[in-house]
Amino acid sequence: MKRETILIADDEVEIADLVTLHLEKEGYNCVKASDGEEAIHAIQTQSLDLAILDIMMPKLDGYEVTRQIREKHHMLPIIFLSAKTSDFDKITGLVIGADDYMTKPFNPMELVARVKAQLRRSKFNQTTNHSMLIEAGGLAISPEQRSVTLYGETIELTPKEFDILYLLASHPKKVFSAENIFQQVWGEAYYESQNTVMVHIRTLRKKLKEDKNKYIKTVWGVGYTFNG
Structure with missing residues (x-):
């Protein structure tokens, strides 16, 4: 090995x-x-x-x-x-x-x-073998290639940003708390999870040009959901 x-x-x-x-x-x-x-x-x-x-x-x-x-x-x-x-x-x-x-x-x-x-x-x-391409409002997420495009333009994400986006997008309308996101993406419980997730969500939104497209919705007091 x-x-x-x-x-x-x-x-x-x-x-x-x-x-x-x-x-x-x-x-x-x-x-x-x-x-x-x-x-x-x-x-x-x-x-x-x-x-x-x-x-x-x-x-x-x-x-x-x-x-x-x-x-x-x-x-x-x-x-x-x-x-x-x-x-x-x-x-x-x-x-x-x-x-x-x-x-x-x-x-x-x-x-x-x-x-x-x-x-x-x-x-x-x-x-992990992912085969489902996710498409929503100009956004295309390929889990096999771990790539994301927005209206044909490649969006460069860090590994954790991709994992968060894929988690949310593969469960549209489901609300994930910050703690839940951290546990599933990082694979561990962590007392600073809320701040860490918040930083990644903020950067994701900027890269996805969320001033024009609203893909990640904040459910105040609960968490985040994918508005696909």
Whole structure:
């Protein structure tokens, strides 16, 4: 069975070594990068299953590394591990395309648990056979290709944005609470779920040009539904 490979990009050697130690104990292969350029090189030249990125790295910061990954439609799960603790930093990371965000100092075992959760979700998305193309008011969602078009124009979504949209669109008119969305998309219960889901919904609406099209409807005090 193939061992999954994880990129750890952090200019703090002690942290990179600590994360590597705990992940290797769980049977993962680890690739380390000490700056953003090394991280991009590793992503381009190696077969990776997940990336753990610091934000404040030399040469290219974690935000820019994530932007470059997502520009190429890369479905690689990304976890930010950063000393930046403000809500603004967390929201920025999630909007750019990270799948999860942990702050330093951190519990290594919690990080391992989050890595496992992201890998489970990624594997499920790759192996589940979806065949139904969803079309609604100019919007076309292909679960097989994990692609979205709006009136023929390709809409670039992060993996989590796609998962949220597909969840809602495949159950039109059904109302999902923020907690329910988080549990189904991230595959775990999480106390910050409401804020995380809200950020992704906001970005989804912007990408879907919801000033002209109303696909995701807020049911105040309850959650969200797809207005297909």
